[in-house]
Amino acid sequence: MVKENSRVPVVWGGVHSSLLPGQTLENEYVDFVIVGEGEETFLELVNALKKNVGDAISHIEGLGYKENDKIFINPQRDFINLDELSETPYHLIDVEKYIAKKSYATGKSARSLAFYTSRGCPHRCGFCYNKEFNRRKWRGKSAKSVVKEMKKLINDYQINAFEIEDDEFFVDIERARKICELIIRENLNIDIFASCRVNYVANSMDDRYLKLLYRAGFRTLSFGIESGSERILDLIHKDISINQVFETIKRLKKAGISSKYYFMAGFPTETIEDFYKTTDLIQKMKQIASLRIPAWRVFTPYPGTDLYELAIKQGWQSPKFLEEWANYDFNTVRMPWVKGKKKKIIKNAAFLIRYLEMGKTKGQGIFFKLAKFFGKLVDWRWKHHFFTWALEKNIILLLLKIKRLVKK
Numbered sequence: 001m002v003k004e005n006s007r008v009p010v011v012w013g014g015v016h017s018s019l020l021p022g023q024t025l026e027n028e029y030v031d032f033v034i035v036g037e038g039e040e041t042f043l044e045l046v047n048a049l050k051k052n053v054g055d056a057i058s059h060i061e062g063l064g065y066k067e068n069d070k071i072f073i074n075p076q077r078d079f080i081n082l083d084e085l086s087e088t089p090y091h092l093i094d095v096e097k098y099i100a101k102k103s104y105a106t107g108k109s110a111r112s113l114a115f116y117t118s119r120g121c122p123h124r125c126g127f128c129y130n131k132e133f134n135r136r137k138w139r140g141k142s143a144k145s146v147v148k149e150m151k152k153l154i155n156d157y158q159i160n161a162f163e164i165e166d167d168e169f170f171v172d173i174e175r176a177r178k179i180c181e182l183i184i185r186e187n188l189n190i191d192i193f194a195s196c197r198v199n200y201v202a203n204s205m206d207d208r209y210l211k212l213l214y215r216a217g218f219r220t221l222s223f224g225i226e227s228g229s230e231r232i233l234d235l236i237h238k239d240i241s242i243n244q245v246f247e248t249i250k251r252l253k254k255a256g257i258s259s260k261y262y263f264m265a266g267f268p269t270e271t272i273e274d275f276y277k278t279t280d281l282i283q284k285m286k287q288i289a290s291l292r293i294p295a296w297r298v299f300t301p302y303p304g305t306d307l308y309e310l311a312i313k314q315g316w317q318s319p320k321f322l323e324e325w326a327n328y329d330f331n332t333v334r335m336p337w338v339k340g341k342k343k344k345i346i347k348n349a350a351f352l353i354r355y356l357e358m359g360k361t362k363g364q365g366i367f368f369k370l371a372k373f374f375g376k377l378v379d380w381r382w383k384h385h386f387f388t389w390a391l392e393k394n395i396i397l398l399l400l401k402i403k404r405l406v407k408k
């Protein structure tokens with residue numbers, strides 16, 4: 001539409017075009033791509049276009065462009081010092097549209113905003129975009145500027161909950177400590193959600209540290225565990241152990257901090273026995289504390305990652321054109337090794353996970369009672385690895401449909 005109605009140049013930025021700049025530029029509608037962080041590259045591009053100095057374009061670091069149907073990708077630029085960026089100009093957008101009415105950390109009513117304090121991650125998980133995009137380099141804003149920005153958002157927009165969206169908030173454990181101390185000193189009275197790693201909790205956070213996190217408002221921490229199979233954890237370079245998972249659950253429970261754990265299924269070479277190690281681990285975890293474990297999705301290869309190459313070796317074909325990526329996400333991706341009975345098992349278990357251990361909880365109401373009844377059945381299935389036929393899934397889906405119709 002832009003191309004049909006104007007001569008405005010089309011610039012693509014973000015993770016996808018940074019991982020595949022050449023393929024993105026091959027598309028006839030794309031004029032420029034920005035590889036890596038965009039703040040400085042985009043500004044230099046806009047200035048060059050404004051002054052109509054075409055030559056300057058070939059010197060802009062981090063820019064990809066086309067000339068006479070030939071594609072050029074300039075060398076990448078160094079990472080930005082986040083503390084040197086000017087203040088985020090929130091007034092340029094309608095902030096109200098971005099405020100969630102529920103706290104991500106507690107589920108209670110709040111005015112919650114997504115928030116960044118750092119970029120990148122030094123770890124090497126074989127499925128994650130970070131290794132390529134951020135070259136394993138973590139950089140964080142100083143504790144002082146993080147809390148200053150929080151205070152501004154609290155004062156200007158009455159925010160009382162933050163969902164920290166960093167790739168990995170706790171890489172610099174001392175910076176995180178200072179942020180907590182400043183939040184307490186300034187009496188910000190907020191609640192916070194952030195991601196973490198189980199090896200950080202197990203190895204670097206003592207009970208006093210966890211207490212400090214709680215006092216500052218950290219109410220939920222989330223963790224990527226990905227698999228219960230040590231073989232798969234090694235394959236994906238997760239660099240965590242199952243013991244650290246149990247240790248984390250126990251320590252956070254003691255500190256009063258809730259936790260959320262993410263898993264995946266369908267890694268290349270993953271067998272059904274590996275998958276059952278994941279379901280076994282989840283059951284053991286849920287017996288220690290009440291945890292949030294969302295249903296897993298099938299592994300999705302990202303260009304530039306170790307597992308992307310392995311997936312191709314295992315027979316998966318990556319999209320060849322920009323348009324093909326439009327239909328490529330968690331729900332639509334098809335891995336050649338996730339099929340037939342295995343696919344059925346993974347899908348059924350993903351659906352039933354929300355009822356696991358529900359047989360033991362107490363509550364009122366007809367739907368709760370039904371969930372409790374199904375919970376017992378699901379617990380039994382989990383114990384016996386029996387996911388091929390899940391009749392209760394159809395009953396639950398039917399009941400939910402009836403509920404929706406009645407509500408309508």
Ligand code: SF4
Nearest residue numbers: 121123124125128167
């Ligand atoms: S710890 Fe998280 S952000 Fe870091 S590489 Fe692994 S998945 Fe990516």
